[in-house]
Amino acid sequence: MFGFGALGVVLAIVGAFAASRRLARPIIALEAAARKVSAGEHAQVEVETRDEIGRLARSFNRMVNAVEERERQIAHMAFHDSLTGLANRTLLREQIALALHRHGGADFALFCLDLDNFKSVNDTLGHPTGDALLCEVATRLAETCPQGFVARLGGDEFAVIVQDGSGAADQTGRAIVQALTRPFTVNGHRIVTGGSVGIALAPQDGQDATSLLKNADLALYRAKHDGKGSHRFFENAMDAEAQARRAMEVDxxxxxxxxxxxxxxxxxxxxxxxxxxxxxxxxxxxxxxxxxxxxxxxxxxxxxxxxxxxxxxxxxxxxxxxxxxxxxxxxxxxxxxxxxxxxxxxxxxxxxxxxxxxxxxxxxxxxxxxxxxxxxxxxxxxxxxxxxxxxxxxxxxxxxxxxxxxxxxxxxxxxxxxxxxxxxxxxxxxxxxxxxxxxxxxxxxxxxxxxxxxxxxxxxxxxxxxxxxxxxxxxxxxxxxxxxxxxxxxxxxxxxxxxxx
The missing domain is CATH 3.20.20.450 (EAL domain)
Structure with a gap:
């Protein structure tokens, strides 16, 4: 009797230990996976059972996938334009910084451009047609500069980064102007517009994204001032003129x-x-x-x-x-x-x-x-x-x-x-x-x-x-x-x- 009793106690202890291990293992796995997710890592829990713990593991995996998908969408929205799908100003600045540090600052050209008389399109044809025109412009820029990085800065303003651009910047600038001059067909309307382009060359025209964007924008201002439908390179005199213009504006x-x-x-x-x-x-x-x-x-x-x-x-x-x-x-x-x-x-x-x-x-x-x-x-x-x-x-x-x-x-x-x-x-x-x-x-x-x-x-x-x-x-x-x-x-x-x- 005593022997059978002792054997029963041992078997009970072993069974309880085995059961607790079987129950604790998926919970420990869930805890470890939760720590990884909180640290920003991808984690999935292997589902071995069909009981409540198994259902919990499957729910956890679905939650992780949904969170990661939302994070991808949020990240895309943070760095891309919602209308055209192009990179936005934030991602453009990162690309400029990356290009400046790549291979000791290899030459590249930054093109800033906008459409001429875009406001009249919105005023006469409506904003939906204006938005559709911007999408067509984005597509045409990507086709014109297949090796370039194209971004939309806002409104009708766009930017393009072209590597090794110092030698071919003039040709690329002309190509962009010509591409924007060709008529667009949008929502049944034939729209004839044009574009002005300002060009800044790196690294001589700027050692950081802020300077390059500012100088390309100054060149764009000069192109529009000189009659639109053209491209202009940044010159140091433009910066001095802009400072004088700003001082006069304040006065x-x-x-x-x-x-x-x-x-x-x-x-x-x-x-x-x-x-x-x-x-x-x-x-x-x-x-x-x-x-x-x-x-x-x-x-x-x-x-x-x-x-x-x-x-x-x-x-x-x-x-x-x-x-x-x-x-x-x-x-x-x-x-x-x-x-x-x-x-x-x-x-x-x-x-x-x-x-x-x-x-x-x-x-x-x-x-x-x-x-x-x-x-x-x-x-x-x-x-x-x-x-x-x-x-x-x-x-x-x-x-x-x-x-x-x-x-x-x-x-x-x-x-x-x-x-x-x-x-x-x-x-x-x-x-x-x-x-x-x-x-x-x-x-x-x-x-x-x-x-x-x-x-x-x-x-x-x-x-x-x-x-x-x-x-x-x-x-x-x-x-x-x-x-x-x-x-x-x-x-x-x-x-x-x-x-x-």
Whole structure:
């Protein structure tokens, strides 16, 4: 009895130990696998049974696979563009850093590019078509640079890395521009766009990703500034120009607040009235350090940065305020920038300027350029008609330098055409210029539109313009632009002098 009892106890202990080992082994395996997963390693548990522990092991394996798949998706989203599937800016920077350290910094070229007039595609065809166009551009770039690393930086901006690019960068840049020039067919639309390309060469143009991207972007800015549809290499002078432009932008932000901007006025002399009939308001910037800054330098910068909106608003208010001190028969002309014209607030600003100053609407003349008609003729004409409803006059500046002048003369009743100074300069040297002046004045007279000749500097030019039926004259022959304080004296001077009939 005692022997059988002892044997039973031993067998029970052995059975319990074996059972505990069988139960503990998968749990220990699960624990070890969990540690690996928490450390970022791949781990799977071998399933040996069909009991509860086996089901737990299978659930654990499915969970690990699901987590790893989500991590792969998250990693892909973190380093790739969701629209085109290309690498994004973060992955591009890593690739640039890798290329710089590979083989001691082997030569490669970084191309930064964007589409020309992409905004008009979104505005006219809608964002879905714009997105589809970006996908087509991504495909075409990959085909054009099969050995390159293509990335989308955002919006319509892309970048390409090409190894050993210093020797073939020019050829590659031309190929990219040509590829983007070919028409795209997207959602049933035939889209003709183009692209500008900026090129930075490594390692001479930058020792890190930040410098290379900045310099390639500066080269891209130069390519767009030079007329788009081209490629430009980075030059050290571009960096200096960018720094100067940035410093001027900062100063321009403060110029309006500090009262550094002022308006000068140039008279427009009516030939039939034999007197000054209007003044054109022209912007001047008296910088405390730089001195008098030319509008040629700061107006384009103001348009690029959007500062032209508040500056233009100030100019309208100031011009109307000053014009109220003149005679009721003298108008004031104010140039409206294309950026300002496209602003939805232009009408309200004009109304406020007239209301606050008390100036009669017909004494305010807004001058626009033909470039407004290039992007969207219908929208431009609608805006012009809304301005005419306010009672102000509208003049077409630099007439004759555009491509479709006659078509929109029929579509909108302009009050005045300002003949570009390039035709006036040629009057004495080129008989063809006289014929052009005659054609413009005859056309304008038939349509009931006034004409003003800009840039008149000699009495000989005046005589020709008078004989060809021009209504008004503007130029240094009468006066340079002057401060508002000098306008009364000029009016007295010009009223005392008679122009030969």
């Amino acid at each position: 321009l932000h403060d110029a309006l607040r500090n009262g550094e901007l002022e308006l000068h006025f140039q008279p427009l002399f009516g030939l039939s009235q034999n007197r000054v009939t209007a003044f054109e308001a022209l912007m001047r910037w008296n910088h405390p350090v730089r001195g008098l800054v030319s509008p040629i330098d700061f107006i384009p910068l103001a348009e690029e940065t959007g500062l032209i909106i508040p500056i233009g608003e100030w100019a309208l208010h100031e011009a109307c305020r000053i014009a109220t001190s003149w005679g009721d028969d003298i108008r004031v002309a104010v140039n409206v920038s294309p950026v300002q014209f496209r602003s939805s607030t232009l009408n309200s600003i004009v109304l406020q300027a007239l209301a606050r100053s008390g100036l009669e609407p017909q004494r305010l003349e807004l001058e626009i350029t033909e470039s407004l008609f290039i992007d969207n003729v219908e929208a431009t004409l609608a805006s012009l008609h809304s301005l005419k409803v306010l009672g102000v006059r509208v003049a077409l500046d630099d007439f004759g330098t555009g491509y479709s002048s006659l078509s929109y003369l029929r579509s909108f009743p302009f009050d005045k055409l300002k003949i570009d100074r390039s035709f006036i300069v040629d009057l004495l040297a080129n008989k063809g210029a006289t014929a052009i002046i005659r054609a413009i004045t005859t056309l304008a007279d038939a349509l009931g539109i006034e004409t003003t000749a800009e840039g008149v500097e000699s009495s000989e030019q005046l005589d020709i313009l008078r004989s060809e039926g021009c209504n008004q004259i503007q130029g240094y022959l009468f006066s340079r632009p002057i401060p508002a304080s000098e306008v009364p004296a000029l009016l007295v001077k010009l009223s005392g002098s008679r122009m030969a009939a």
